[in-house]
Amino acid sequence: MSELLFELDDPGSASDYLPPLDVPEAPMPFAPRPTLDLPELDEHSVVRHFTRLSHQTFSIDTHFYPLGSCTMKYNPKLNEAIASLSGFAGAHPLQDEQTAQGWLEVLFRAQNVLAQIAGLDACTVQPLAGAQGEFAGLLMIRAYHDKRGEGQSRRRIIVPDSAHGTNPASAARCGYAVTSVQSNAQGNVDMDAMRTALGSDVAAVMITNPNTLGVFEAQIEELCAAAHQTGALVYMDGANMNAILGQARPGDMGVDVMHFNVHKTFSTPHGGGGPGAGPVAVRAILEPFLPVPHVKQTESGAFMWDWERPDAIGSLHGFRGNAGVILRALTYILRHGGAGLQRVSSDAVLSANYILARLKGAYETANPNGCKHECVLSAAKLKAEHGVSAWDIAKRLPDYGFHAPTVYFPTIVKESMMIEPTETETKATLDAFCDAMLQIAQEAITDPDMLRHAPHTLKVGRLDEAGAAKCLNLCWTTPQEAEECETPGPAKRELAGASTY
Ligand SMILES: Cc1ncc(COP(=O)(O)O)c(C=O)c1O
Structure with a gap:
């Protein structure tokens, strides 16, 4: 075919x-284009x-998608119906604000409700992704220290090794030196190491909570107090908020600034890298630094873009943010209400723990004491004893009708497999997935070679993923051109020795 x-x-x-x-x-x-x-x-x-x-292909509308971290596995059709309403879908970003009051109200309400969920005082919905939210939050922290005359002396950000990879990258991108702090055996930040790392040259501690091991940092209040004592602020990567929604608020724990990943917590789509949104909520001390324009409500009740913010860090992009994504997130929040969001987080945590309980005999786990919304398993023993890696397991799962979990992340666990079922799957689906994982663990012992060559039922087998990433060529070529392409160029020669995992 x-x-x-x-x-x-x-x-x-x-x-x-x-x-x-x-x-x-x-x-x-x-000028007219040449005929294509x-x-x-x-x-x-x-x-x-x-x-x-x-x-x-696999998608959330066709298959269970247990990918840990990074993306939402549920995009309700109701969100799409609301976002398709002509008043929303037909608006233009350059439209006069008097004619876009409905849109401004959506953004204003989103700012308020997200600040409320965070337990903080203000929020911007401008950032286009979680990582851009981190960047914006750190710029606000930098502006805060600059304003106090401490910008030059506070040059370090402390990032625990269980933080998401974007955290140290964002800190470095903002010009900070990054100090890494190790986790202890329970998967929590080692508080002694944290205290040693803190000092008067630290601008902020940047902590992912729950962290990438799916563990809640129970000492967060102590950590915030220790950071504040040295004049540092606390940034929380709140991308994993669907574990604690409605149960606990970062602001109440002492966090000063946090971002949400609406595509992880509030059901907005994010496949293939966008469009996303990473709203940032802040404590009042950081409010003057929020990016412009900020949506505000005037005394008459009208909504407007506020550009008159002299201490603002600037704008994050040419327009106003991915408004359609914020609208979908607000739809999800309003549809559930406070009690509903609380149920979301308890169901997400229950699902992850159910999977953990069923699989921890067959695989090792980084969550000996249970997990939050995602669990981390390891194939290290299967690799050592039978030569079957996390990669092989991930490749076998599609044969059973499941998308693979995230593999080789978090990086601090060998042969890791990070599974995030979320709140939306039925027990029957979770059971079918666990049955497949148990069956695969058995196959690793009885037929490891078959696993090493999986998948067996898909249109294509194992692709040269390193080659695809390094030598991306999306152009269609005639069979003759393809043959000519076989002559290795510099990039292909470099790849000759490279292998996929
Ligand atoms: C914990 C955590 N922090 C930050 C990010 C980065 O978010 P984004 O991909 O929207 O930039 C992700 C996932 O993507 C994440 O899981």
Whole structure:
């Protein structure tokens, strides 16, 4: 079966839906492009081609998606219905604010409700992703220290080794030196090491809570107090908030600034890297530094963009943020209400612990005392005894109809597999997944070679992923061009010795 539209090309078969032009042709505002050599197909062939391709892939609408961290596994159709309402979908980002009051109210309400959930005083919904939220939060921390005349002396950010990888990257991107602090045997920050690392040159402690091991940092209050004593602020990566939504508020624990990943906590889509949003909530001391424009409500009740913020860190991008994503997140929040969000977090934690309890005999775990919303298993023993890696297990799962979990992250656990079932899967689905994982653990002992060559039922087997990343070529080539491409260029030669995991 041909895979590409170019291979399906059937000259003359394309349907011409529009009658011939019966008005003068409008002048082109730009130089006409040379004619493109596009394939010609009839409508059925095009629709069937894309529908067939969509069935060859895994998605949350077709399969259970236990990927740990990073993305939401539930995008309710209600969110899409609300976002499609013409008043929202038809608006333009350059529209006059008087004619966009509904949109401004959405953003204003989102700012308020997110600040409330965080237990903090103010919030910006501008950042386009979690990592950009981190960047914005750290810029606000830097502006705060600058304003107090301590910007030059506070040059370090402390990041525990159980933090998400974007945390040290964001700190370095803001010009800070990063001090890493180790976790203890329970997967929590080692408080003695933290105290040793703290000092008057520290601008902030940046902590992911619950951390990437799926463990809640129970000493967070003590940690915040210790940081504050030295004049440092505390940034919390709140991407994992769906473990504690409605149960506890970071602001009450002493956190000064945090970001949300709405695509991890509030059901917004984020597949393939965007569009996302990473709203940042702050304590009142950081409020003057929030990016512009900020949405505010005037005394008359109208909503407006507030640009008059002299201490603001600036704007994070050309427009106003991914408003459609914020709208979906607000829809999810309002649909659930306070009690509903509390249920979300308890169900997410229950699901992860259920999986952990069923699988911890077959795999080692980094969560001996239970977990929050995600659990971390390890295939280190299977690797040592049978040569079967986390990668092989991940490749075998699609044969059983499941997307793979996140593998090799967190990096502090060998052969790690991070599983995040979220609050939305039925017990029957969780059981089917666990049955598959148990079966695979058995196969690792009885037929390791078969696992090393999985998947066996998919359209393609193991791809050269390093090659695809390093030598990305998305252009269709004729068989003859493909043959010419086989002559190794510099990038291909470099890859010759590289392997996938
Ligand atoms: C804990 C944590 N922090 C930060 C991020 C970064 O968020 P984003 O991918 O939206 O930049 C993620 C996942 O993506 C995450 O899981």
